[in-house]
Amino acid sequence: MNSDQATERKVNGRGGRTRRAVLRDALGTLAVTLAAGKAFAQTPSPAPNIIFIMADDLGYADLSCYGRPDISTPHLDGLAGKGVRFLQAYANSPVCSATRTALMTGRYQYRLRIGLEEPLLANREDLGLPADHPTLPSLLRKAGYATMLIGKWHLGVLPKFGPLQSGYEHFFGFRGGVVDYYTHAGNNKKEDLWDDDTPVREVGYLTELLGNRAVNAINGYAKSKKPFLLSLHFSAPHWPWEAPGDEAESDRLRAASLFHFDGGTQATYRRMVEAMDAEVGRVLKALDANGLAQNTIVVFTSDNGGERFSNTWPFTGRKTELLEGGVRIPAIVSWPARIPQGQTTEQVAMTMDWLPTLLAAAGTKPDPAFLPDGLNLLPLLAPGAAASPRKVFWRYKTNAQRAFRDGDFKYLKLLDKTFLFNVVDDPMERANLKDRRKAVFERMQAEWRAWNKGMLPQVADSYTENFTADQLADHIASPKASGDVDTAD
Secondary structure: OOHHHHHHHHHHOOOOOOHHHHHHHHOOHHHHHHHHHHHHOOOOOOOOEEEEEEEOOOOOOOOHHHOOOOOOOHHHHHHHHOOEEEEEEEOOOOOHHHHHHHHHHOOOHHHOHHHHOEOOOOOOOOOOOOOOOOOHHHHHHHOOOEEEEEEEOOOOOOOOOOOHHHOOOEEEEEOOOOOOOOOOEOOOOOEOOEEOOEEOOOOOOHHHHHHHHHHHHHHHHHHHOOOEEEEEEOOOOOOOOOOOOOHHHHHHHOOOOOOOOOOOOHHHHHHHHHHHHHHHHHHHHHHHHOOOOOOEEEEEEEOOOOOOOOOOOOOOOOOOOOOHHHHEEEEEEEOOOOOOOOEEEOOOEEHHHHHHHHHHHOOOOOOHHHOOOOOOOHHHHOOOOOOOOOEEEEEEOHHHEEEEEEOOEEEEEEOOEEEEEEOOOOOOOOOOOOOOOHHHHHHHHHHHHHHHOOOOOOOOOOOEOOOOOOOOOOOOOOOOOOOOOOOOO
16 A cells, blocks of 8 residues: 555545545436436447547637637647537646646545645656556556557656556656757756657657657557557647747757746747647548547547636636636547537536546446546437536645535635635626625535545645746736645634
8 A cells, every 4th residue: 555545544534435435426426327328338349549638738718619719720620520529627737747647547636645746846756646556547558458658747757757657658758847849858957858768869849749759659559459548748838938940949948947938929829739739630640541530539638727828718817726717628529439529518527537438438447446536428428418517626735725616606715715606607707606695605615625624635845836926917916825735724
């Protein structure tokens, strides 16, 4: 038993029956299954291939199919036309590595020590995703899948942590939170490009290098006839603000920090997103060319809400914030053999849902010792399936942020201020209903506190990030995060 397991059992105090199991029952999973589960009662043969594409810091409305007027994303728009586009999808966290922890485990990130990092810093060599924790790739690998990660890891560094230690057979990409698109060096100036566990050097724009590897991987898997999980985790459109052809900006930043506030434009951001869309197009073309498109699940989403050049309309807030703009994300899933095409869904979904969803599609199950907090979305994607009511929770250390979505309502706490919003009628979170709907507010506040008792407590030495008034002009009087633990009841 690792330290995360031991702590979880201590917190829950119920042996094999944890609070998350009780919460999952309360979410109505059984009702969902009874209502629509027959549509996905059996997995087709052969098992579907899976390509999971994750953008980095892409805002809810940054694709043209989500309403961005100045960015053209024809390939992702086409993917949405062949599948289902989520209108109420959420990230597990408003920052990177915490969400990726939830993606890999199918559980609230607050159940693992690494999930308390917001995000994980490069100097924390002692923290990472435990190698003995079941993950999406390790569980699919046991079910006979080939597994590969191309792109961003950001869940710990060697020798203890890494993609190959957590279920992937192969890895090409970078381990830290950010690299330059041309030098492939991190903010510490060290090169961070790897082929499996071997450091490598390659010349080229990173988004295109990742696309090249993905196309080659698909071609290879097509010859092997073995089902595969290909995780394609782009760095785009995360800073540094470098688009194709911006080698001069890369040279300028060699003497500065990649985390810069004196560069970037809307035009640069547009070119970064469009370059990523072009690589997605190449991936989809490779599936078609190999006759794999019909029985391949393709998921596209983002790790958190948008950053400074993103469009989060109609929401307010951005990365590092639990306002809707910080956690509401685009999400598209296509599986021509099984999922309706050209549809949208109002189903509330969260990053941690993809593990149980994709395992179910592959005809396998989660590890019973690590039951997911996420929901199998497949029954809710069946033709004619109605959205199921959902309860999802967040917390974020900076500014003592808390949030809880239940149906149309959202409980929100920022510092010592509390709110109740109807985020369906009021997506900008302007009308505070906590006094008008006092009973709802008090119930949701109490439910958040009960949920939080089942998570690992916040710790003083975890990192937490935010934007300040000297960085972004729209964050008037916003100070640097103190890092203090919120101990308020």
